Amino acid sequence: MNSIFNERPDRDRLPDDLTPVSIVRQGESAIVIAWSDGMETPWTAIQLRDQCPCATCREKKRGEQKKREEKGKPPSALPVLTDAEARPLRIESMNPVGAYAYNITFSDGHSSGIFSMALLRGQSRS
Numbered sequence: 644m645n646s647i648f649n650e651r652p653d654r655d656r657l658p659d660d661l662t663p664v665s666i667v668r669q670g671e672s673a674i675v676i677a678w679s680d681g682m683e684t685p686w687t688a689i690q691l692r693d694q695c696p697c698a699t700c701r702e703k704k705r706g707e708q709k710k711r712e713e714k715g716k717p718p719s720a721l722p723v724l725t726d727a728e729a730r731p732l733r734i735e736s737m738n739p740v741g742a743y744a745y746n747i748t749f750s751d752g753h754s755s756g757i758f759s760m761a762l763l764r765g766q767s768r769s
């Protein structure tokens with residue numbers, strides 16, 4: 644599982660003095676991360692889940708994109724959701740991994756994503 648870190652280039656690291664000072668829940672499915680420089684980054688569980696950097700999610704995303712391209716469907720086509728996916732997604736827990744990342748557990752049972760501080764800061768948000 645440590646391969647995630649091997650793939651992370653240094654640009655994913657924030658300056659040493661830029662750290663989260665608090666993570667505040669906004670209801671059950673959103674958080675606001677406050678940073679040491681005074682900036683705040685709001686996230687919903689769905690946004691974070693969508694940004695999940697783990698190999699499984701990256702692979703799945705790539706596969707879905709490919710499928711769309713093959714079918715020539717517009718990206719706005721509504722996906723058919725399973726029961727679990729249709730339920731509001733919640734963030735079950737966030738645990739620090741070293742000083743530079745958080746491991747997030749979602750209510751759909753997914754917990755293999757290691758979110759770098761840079762990602763949480765929104766630097767590489769797409």
Ligand SMILES: [Zn+2]
Binds near residue numbers: 697698699700701755
């Ligand atoms: Zn994932």
